[in-house]
Amino acid sequence: MTQLPFYRLPYGARRDQLAQLAHLTVSQLATIAARRQNGDDQLIENYLTTYGLPEGVAVNLRVDGHEVVVPMVTEEPSVIAAASNGGRLLNSREGIVTTVDRREVMGQIVFNHVADSTGLEAWLQAKQEEILNVANAAHPSLVTKHGGGARSIRVRRLPPHWVSLDIFIDVGEAMGANLVNTLCEAVADYIKAHLKVDVLMSILSNYATHSLVTARIAVPVTQLATKTVDGATVAEKICEASDYAQVDPYRAVTHNKGIMNGIDAVVIATGNDWRAVESGVHAFASQSGQYRGLSRWWLGEQGTELHGELTVPLALGVVGGATRVFPLVAINQQLAGQPTATELMGIVAAVGLAQNVAALRALVTEGIQRGHMHLQVKSLALSVGATTTELPAVVARLQAIKQPTMAQAQAALTAVRQENLRK
Numbered sequence: 001m002t003q004l005p006f007y008r009l010p011y012g013a014r015r016d017q018l019a020q021l022a023h024l025t026v027s028q029l030a031t032i033a034a035r036r037q038n039g040d041d042q043l044i045e046n047y048l049t050t051y052g053l054p055e056g057v058a059v060n061l062r063v064d065g066h067e068v069v070v071p072m073v074t075e076e077p078s079v080i081a082a083a084s085n086g087g088r089l090l091n092s093r094e095g096i097v098t099t100v101d102r103r104e105v106m107g108q109i110v111f112n113h114v115a116d117s118t119g120l121e122a123w124l125q126a127k128q129e130e131i132l133n134v135a136n137a138a139h140p141s142l143v144t145k146h147g148g149g150a151r152s153i154r155v156r157r158l159p160p161h162w163v164s165l166d167i168f169i170d171v172g173e174a175m176g177a178n179l180v181n182t183l184c185e186a187v188a189d190y191i192k193a194h195l196k197v198d199v200l201m202s203i204l205s206n207y208a209t210h211s212l213v214t215a216r217i218a219v220p221v222t223q224l225a226t227k228t229v230d231g232a233t234v235a236e237k238i239c240e241a242s243d244y245a246q247v248d249p250y251r252a253v254t255h256n257k258g259i260m261n262g263i264d265a266v267v268i269a270t271g272n273d274w275r276a277v278e279s280g281v282h283a284f285a286s287q288s289g290q291y292r293g294l295s296r297w298w299l300g301e302q303g304t305e306l307h308g309e310l311t312v313p314l315a316l317g318v319v320g321g322a323t324r325v326f327p328l329v330a331i332n333q334q335l336a337g338q339p340t341a342t343e344l345m346g347i348v349a350a351v352g353l354a355q356n357v358a359a360l361r362a363l364v365t366e367g368i369q370r371g372h373m374h375l376q377v378k379s380l381a382l383s384v385g386a387t388t389t390e391l392p393a394v395v396a397r398l399q400a401i402k403q404p405t406m407a408q409a410q411a412a413l414t415a416v417r418q419e420n421l422r423k
């Protein structure tokens with residue numbers, strides 16, 4: 001009998017093969033079994049179990065005049081505290097103000113080995129109307145039900161022999177990847193039926209330069225004061241840190257990682273495609289030819305106000321994709337006040353800005369470790385096996401140590417267990 005390919009095996013047979021291969025113990029198999037979720041096996045391939053991440057909410061955020069509770073999914077301690085802290089630091093009557101000028105996703109049809117790129121470009125430009133009609137006919141409800149549709153085209157010639165036909169598509173309230181791919185493949189078929197061309201591929205671009213969102217804030221510098229450093233000094237140093245992230249890519253990447261701490265967490269909580277967001281955002285950070293910090297902080301003319309701004313490409317949706325697959329996404333949308341896709345872009349950018357100011361303020365004053373490690377010790381204690389009942393006592397011991405190590409965490413747990421035995 002021929003052996004079935006792995007993906008055709010029933011769940012139990014696949015699990016047993018893995019257990020044998022990786023020498024999984026009975027208790028590890030019980031962990032895998034306990035985390036299985038009905039329906040998740042239909043979402044991905046070769047399903048084994050469901051890997052859960054913690055979800056919390058950031059508070060104190062005011063965006064476009066409204067208080068917003070922001071659901072965040074992250075495994076990293078201090079991220080949600082920092083977002084809430086940033087919201088508090090950036091508190092103002094209107095809060096963080098966001099703008100989205102355009103919300104379109106670009107699809108591209110790439111032609112290969114083009115001998116006459118001038119001729120091809122002229123043909124594509126002349127056929128603009130037909131191309132847009134063919135695209136819209138490929139998924140009519142996008143136009144008729146959701147108010148979207150293909151809007152414009154652009155042709156780019158890329159040496160030595162490629163031409164890209166870019167189609168800009170209003171994807172309604174969706175993220176739009178599947179929609180755009182469907183429309184582009186239909187256009188590619190139409191072109192191939194009329195011209196002898198070699199189409200290399202038809203696919204959306206995740207470089208979402210036509211779905212940019214900007215978050216802006218201005219707050220009195222006094223709001224940035226810490227217990228030991230006055231607000232003007234903190235604000236000035238935040239601006240220096242922001243300027244530095246424009247000139248040193250080594251710093252810019254970390255600066256942006258801090259921003260993405262917030263952005264990714266909301267993107268995941270709202271069922272959006274974080275790989276798409278990550279790749280687009282980092283490409284945008286490199287648009288000048290050098291990787292730079294995404295946010296800018298500067299002092300107002302009198303030096304009494306700190307201004308901040310963050311622009312990021314965010315192709316997000318509130319329908320489609322995974323948004324209806326996970327029940328928690330609907331709950332999270334409700335927690336966030338049922339935002340439209342455009343409003344969600346604003347909320348996510350605002351969290352990125354708040355996250356950034358909290359991290360920069362900590363960095364330029366007391367350093368990141370006190371606030372972060374204070375919250376990180378819980379995760380350190382859990383990582384050495386502390387149970388939730390043992391956690392408070394282990395954490396109390398670790399908080400007395402400046403930079404607790406894994407060995408110290410293990411020793412603290414052993415001490416707590418011995419103490420408990422004596423009780």
Ligand SMILES: CC(C)(COP(=O)([O-])OP(=O)([O-])OC[C@H]1O[C@@H](n2cnc3c(N)ncnc32)[C@H](O)[C@@H]1OP(=O)([O-])[O-])[C@@H](O)C(=O)NCCC(=O)NCCSC(=O)C[C@@](C)(O)CC(=O)[O-]
Pocket residue numbers: 060076077078079080081082083084085086088254255256257258259261355358359360362363368370371372375
């Ligand atoms: C960690 C804090 C917030 C402590 O901040 P703090 O000033 O020591 O604490 P606080 O007690 O004064 O609290 C200030 C606010 O923080 C929030 N807060 C405070 N504690 C909690 C908590 N337990 N649970 C929930 N929220 C909390 C809360 O909103 C609170 O205000 P309140 O509501 O009390 O008026 C601060 O030090 C901070 O914002 N640090 C930045 C931490 C950070 O960015 N963490 C991400 C991981 S580090 C990283 O990956 C990025 C980085 C840093 O490399 C990026 C970069 O380099 O740019």
Ligand SMILES: NC(=O)C1=CN([C@@H]2O[C@H](COP(=O)(O)OP(=O)(O)OC[C@H]3O[C@@H](n4cnc5c(N)ncnc54)[C@H](OP(=O)(O)O)[C@@H]3O)[C@@H](O)[C@H]2O)C=CC1
Pocket residue numbers: 141142145146148171172173174175176177178179180181204206273276317319320321322
């Ligand atoms: N490179 C990438 O980023 C790629 C990403 N993906 C994945 O694609 C998925 C996202 O694609 P997307 O096209 O959004 O997903 P879907 O195809 O799941 O969702 C779009 C559908 O939602 C329906 N819809 C309902 N209401 C609206 C509305 N108001 N506006 C627009 N559409 C509406 C439409 O169906 P109807 O017209 O029938 O009502 C539309 O076809 C994600 O899962 C992503 O991970 C896939 C390929 C590549």
